Amino acid sequence: MTHDSSHHVTPDPMDELMDERLRELAQRHYNAPGEQLPLDAMWSAIEGEAFASPSATLRIVPANAQWFRRPPRWLAAAAGIILGVGLGRMLPHGSSGAAPQRVMSVAQVSRVDEVMPGQLQPTANEYLDRTAALLASLPSESRAGGADARFAGRANDLLLTTRLLLDSPAAQDPRFRTLLEDLELVLAQVVNIPPGQRDSGKAEMDLINQALEQHNVIPRLRTAAAALSAD
Amino acid sequence: MTRVALAIEPTSAVTEPELIARVVAGDRVAARSLYDAHAPRIYRLAVRLVGDDEVARELTQETFVRAFRQLPRFRGDSALGTWLHRIALSVGSDTRRRLKRRSEHETTLLDEHDVASTSVEADPDLKERLHAAIGALPEIYRTTFVMHDLEGFTHGEIAEVLGVAEGTCKSRLFAARAQLREALSVFMKE
Structure with a gap:
């Protein structure tokens, strides 16, 4: 904090002492902001208004991609059925023994609204682990000059799963929903990195890495995964 | 897992x-x-x-x-x-x-x-008077005082934000401090 001299007139030492005392008191007692700043809550409101308004110049990235749109309810219901199957296929072969438990049958999931959050927990947990692994590998991908097609493919799979989870009862938990929305945005950015453009791709990934750090995405992912595991 | x-x-x-x-x-x-x-x-x-x-x-x-x-x-x-x-x-x-x-x-x-939620280090009456005294400052003085003395903005930063010369900013701060001293001198000497 800088306090430069306030006037060209030589100040009275007693005045200076009193100014100092008043400044200390005022810093502590005059409309002092709390320790915790409501940054996330304010951002939600800003994002909702600045991005939703027709007059706003901002748009969701990537706005021109048809597949980026949130799936309609009927598709979400169908997707709920295949969610477990899809995630089961995404599992490494070494964990195939546990995969059948993650697959939900059509009989179990006739409508997505009827899926109990508990049934989605294993798939959500697996999803969080895989997303964390992908995002943790971003720095090395960035150093290598950008994402390759395989990396983008993994991100695309996870992006699809993110949207499915957003339209499932698992997103009823506000904190989990916020995390999913953040991940949707980040994964969409990863998917949208132009392949074969090493320089621009690297800049994109640096920006994504920066956002990940600023939003504490990885710690939040780990916390969410741990909370699901504990249930 | x-x-x-x-x-x-x-x-x-x-x-x-x-x-x-x-x-x-x-x-x-x-x-x-x-x-x-x-x-x-x-x-x-x-x-x-x-x-x-x-x-x-x-x-x-x-x-x-x-x-x-x-x-x-x-x-x-x-x-x-x-x-x-x-x-x-x-x-x-x-x-x-x-x-x-x-x-x-x-x-x-x-x-x-409200000053009730503040710490007990200062005399409650003094805190209340301090609040009233800062609140009674003319808006341009109060803004300058708050930005400089409470939030640590430099005179250069304040001058740029407010669109005034740095000298103007310093004069405003000087005047704000003088008004506060005058309003609170009785309490500060106790």
Whole structure:
């Protein structure tokens, strides 16, 4: 904090002492902001208004991609059925023994609204682990000059799963929903990195890495995964 | 289930002009980055000036909503932070006027904020008088005093935000401090 001299007139030492005392008191007692700043809550409101308004110049990235749109309810219901199957296929072969438990049958999931959050927990947990692994590998991908097609493919799979989870009862938990929305945005950015453009791709990934750090995405992912595991 | 060991390594910083260009192109992640860089200081200043967390929150939100909408017209003649603070002070001024019109009670809330929640280190009466004395300062003096003495802005920063010369800023601070000394001298000597 800088306090430069306030006037060209030589100040009275007693005045200076009193100014100092008043400044200390005022810093502590005059409309002092709390320790915790409501940054996330304010951002939600800003994002909702600045991005939703027709007059706003901002748009969701990537706005021109048809597949980026949130799936309609009927598709979400169908997707709920295949969610477990899809995630089961995404599992490494070494964990195939546990995969059948993650697959939900059509009989179990006739409508997505009827899926109990508990049934989605294993798939959500697996999803969080895989997303964390992908995002943790971003720095090395960035150093290598950008994402390759395989990396983008993994991100695309996870992006699809993110949207499915957003339209499932698992997103009823506000904190989990916020995390999913953040991940949707980040994964969409990863998917949208132009392949074969090493320089621009690297800049994109640096920006994504920066956002990940600023939003504490990885710690939040780990916390969410741990909370699901504990249930 | 095996947990993945996670570590995010520091990455090269994206410059502010790059972020601005990305926000103008519609990048929400970049918008959040700009927000994270500037919102804490703006929110803190808003709380100091309006004295109410909820109003400060609305003020900060309105500042960034306006800023994002106007960002395509931002020419970079001043630093982005300066530009944002100008918007914040403009929004704050509007907010205060609106609230004053609405009711005298709300004006009291803004100018003479509750002191009951503050620490016990200072005499409650002195704190109350301090509040009243700062609240009674002319708006230009109070803003200068709050920005410089409470939130650590330099005279150069304040002058740029308020669009005045640094000398003007120093004179205002001098006058603000003199008024406070006069208003509180009896209490400070006790």
